[in-house]
Amino acid sequence: MPELPEVETVVRSIRKRLEGRTIESALVHWRRTVVAPDFEERVVGARMVRVWRRAKYIVIDLARKKRPAGAIVGHLRMTGRIHVEKRPFDPGPYKKVELALDDGRVLHFVDVRKFGRFEFAADPERVLGKLGPEPLSDDFTVQWLDTALRAKRRVLKSLLLDQTFVAGLGNIYVDETLHRSGLHPLTRSERVKPAEAARLHAEIQAVLTSAIEREGSSFDVFYRTPEGNPGQYQDEFRVYGRDGKPCRKCGTIIERLVVGQRGTHVCPRCQPRSPKRSK
DNA sequence: AGCTACTCCTGGTAGC
DNA sequence: TGCTACCAGGAGTAGC
16 A cells, blocks of 8 residues: 555656646546545646655645646545556546646546545645654654654554654554564553664664665555556565564564554564563 | 544455 | 455544
8 A cells, every 4th residue: 555655656757747737627537536526627727836745645736827726635545546648548447537638648546445535725734734744854853753752652553653643654664664673563652762763763764765766565456656567665575464474584473463453563573562561 | 642443445355 | 166254454533
């Protein structure tokens, strides 16, 4: 499922084909994808001036007569895909939204499970403003993470998945990051020691950077780059989807548990549960 | 404040 | 083979 590295890959791929283009017409095949009933009139005639990413959101800034005119905010959720292709192009049976551009290309938003969104937002900050820091930005420092973890009293994995805490991690990269950090997902955030926070910070950045370099992870039929290529980071997985298999580091069998209703993968030896405090 | 449960969806798969 | 039942899971929300 698309997380920060996958969305970054998509944005890098479609940016050049979208920036500077004007939307000539819009076709919505599934209303819930665009949410608002006036999506078409809000986007048709607008020029796409900047395509960028915030956390797992794809943001397309719009302008009319050189003046800012809101943005399209897209989220792939589980199975969303974006294609920008010349006609004729068949997006298949799961097409949800089509935007015809002034160069003859068409932007297709395709989504099997219909969880994805492709909305117009007059003020995208209403959504994006709630998000925590970008984990690859200068805002995300060791000091910040160390302090912020202790300021919360949360299950560590659940906290890292909370987009208002830190924005862009999902189930896969959290599991991978926690394994590399030697931290159990059920660790209480307030009990993470400074040295552990520093390790966690380094591993979050290392995992995300490496995954971006490999154009994300593709382990099922869903995520592909917009060019149709699979990502390569799944070859680096140490725990995600590897329950029952030996840990690549110590050989112990990887276990699966559920944390906050999410499938969770741990090496019980590399990620020991911290002993309960006797009190 | 933090937690669980529920919702949205459908392809894939386990079990029979 | 063909059927059914259940699972995966971002994010939002309701309720405790």
